[in-house]
Amino acid sequence: MIINQRCASIREQAKSLTSTTLKPLFNDVVQELKVESNDDLLQEIVQCFDEVPGSTLTDISIINHELFIIIQDKLISIIKKWHSEHETLNKEEETIYLKTSQLLSKMVASTNAINIPVFKTWLLKLPYLEIIKICIQSIGTNGKHLNDPNLQSFGILLKALSDFQRPRPEIMDDTNLLLLLDPVRTCICSKYYLDSFLNLQLDSSTLSVKDDFLLVQCPFYFAGYKGKRREETSNALLDVMLSNYEQIFSKFIPMIHSWNHSIILPIHHITNVLTGTCNVKSCKMRLIKRLNIVNDILIILSADNICNEVKNTLSNAQSMLINSAIACLFNLTLEEDILAYIKEKNVTQAFLKLTNSQYDRIEVHAYMILACIMNEDDIKKLADPTKITAVFINFLKEAVDHPSQRCRGVSVAGLLTGLKGNMQ
Numbered sequence: 001m002i003i004n005q006r007c008a009s010i011r012e013q014a015k016s017l018t019s020t021t022l023k024p025l026f027n028d029v030v031q032e033l034k035v036e037s038n039d040d041l042l043q044e045i046v047q048c049f050d051e052v053p054g055s056t057l058t059d060i061s062i063i064n065h066e067l068f069i070i071i072q073d074k075l076i077s078i079i080k081k082w083h084s085e086h087e088t089l090n091k092e093e094e095t096i097y098l099k100t101s102q103l104l105s106k107m108v109a110s111t112n113a114i115n116i117p118v119f120k121t122w123l124l125k126l127p128y129l130e131i132i133k134i135c136i137q138s139i140g141t142n143g144k145h146l147n148d149p150n151l152q153s154f155g156i157l158l159k160a161l162s163d164f165q166r167p168r169p170e171i172m173d174d175t176n177l178l179l180l181l182d183p184v185r186t187c188i189c190s191k192y193y194l195d196s197f198l199n200l201q202l203d204s205s206t207l208s209v210k211d212d213f214l215l216v217q218c219p220f221y222f223a224g225y226k227g228k229r230r231e232e233t234s235n236a237l238l239d240v241m242l243s244n245y246e247q248i249f250s251k252f253i254p255m256i257h258s259w260n261h262s263i264i265l266p267i268h269h270i271t272n273v274l275t276g277t278c279n280v281k282s283c284k285m286r287l288i289k290r291l292n293i294v295n296d297i298l299i300i301l302s303a304d305n306i307c308n309e310v311k312n313t314l315s316n317a318q319s320m321l322i323n324s325a326i327a328c329l330f331n332l333t334l335e336e337d338i339l340a341y342i343k344e345k346n347v348t349q350a351f352l353k354l355t356n357s358q359y360d361r362i363e364v365h366a367y368m369i370l371a372c373i374m375n376e377d378d379i380k381k382l383a384d385p386t387k388i389t390a391v392f393i394n395f396l397k398e399a400v401d402h403p404s405q406r407c408r409g410v411s412v413a414g415l416l417t418g419l420k421g422n423m424q
Helices: 002-012 019-035 039-047 066-083 091-108 116-123 126-142 151-165 177-188 191-198 209-224 230-258 261-277 281-289 291-301 317-333 336-344 348-354 360-373 376-380 385-400 412-422
Strands: none
Touching: 002 019, 002 039, 019 039, 019 066, 039 066, 039 091, 066 091, 066 116, 066 126, 091 116, 091 151, 126 151, 126 177, 151 177, 151 209, 177 191, 177 209, 177 230, 191 209, 191 230, 209 261, 230 261, 230 281, 230 291, 261 291, 261 317, 281 291, 281 317, 281 336, 291 317, 291 336, 291 348, 317 336, 317 360, 336 360, 348 360
């Protein structure tokens, strides 16, 4: 068949294909599908994209090709069948589900200013997001799909949508995309999230598909939202989760020196959610009555087994956790009652150690916290002021040139305050 031949050509030439050479192959595949379409053929089509670079597939001349519309329509029908009470996916559909999810993830990673308007129209189609919303809501309210291995494919789709909106504040309040925000919060606030967390085992180095979806993908999506509903939805989450976070920390903090990847990563996603919510004053003030959570974050930032594993990029769970925990704590220092509590804990040495972190964002936050908790005489005794200035200047240069006036989440105002505090 023509489809088999064209798919073979795509596989064989995957790395060297251009949009110009790919387009006629796509045209032939679409024409053939109009004559005959079945799961075997669609499975072969989505599998043939494995080695094709995302930049080729998202070229402006091909990104809106009819073939992608056909593939997305098939994905929608598969998700609807997956969610049905009376139907089960066959093996071919399971493969299409996984491969299409991976394809979308790869295409999202290759979006740019040129192709984003076209890609956005396709990715944020209402029928597609409506069925995703329904599935997420069912997961949070009655645990549907949590023990289904195809949840892995669904998790990839949710992460792709999070990756798509995270660097683009202008689309976070898209009417269709906003459909997912409350259902995601429902999953995080559900008994299934808490049960999954409390049942994590220190002797397990990997997360199950269920745990990854609940404890990683849902918080990752929620923390990425910075739109108009941020304060409302953050407070709604904290209504439930502050007590749940206390329960989680009370179990796991005492055994912090035995934490492995499968504990550190979900804990990071707690501190990452708290970092975002604590950018909102009404949320931050709620931590004044939850100082045990602040203390738990201080313990994390003082744990040598975690801090000593920080790399110069966010390439491991330890680096991610310390990065989010220290950003969260800095946000909390802006509340006087919480700052007074932190000063009482005698944690200066822990933050001095973090000023030598390999990752510069951790380093700059450590200096900003030290500027808040140390007195003027102690600050003057800090090491090389030239080094301190260089750290802040690098961030300031990037922040002042960015429309948000931030560099990797750190505001110009915060940087200037930190620099002034360290240069007294």
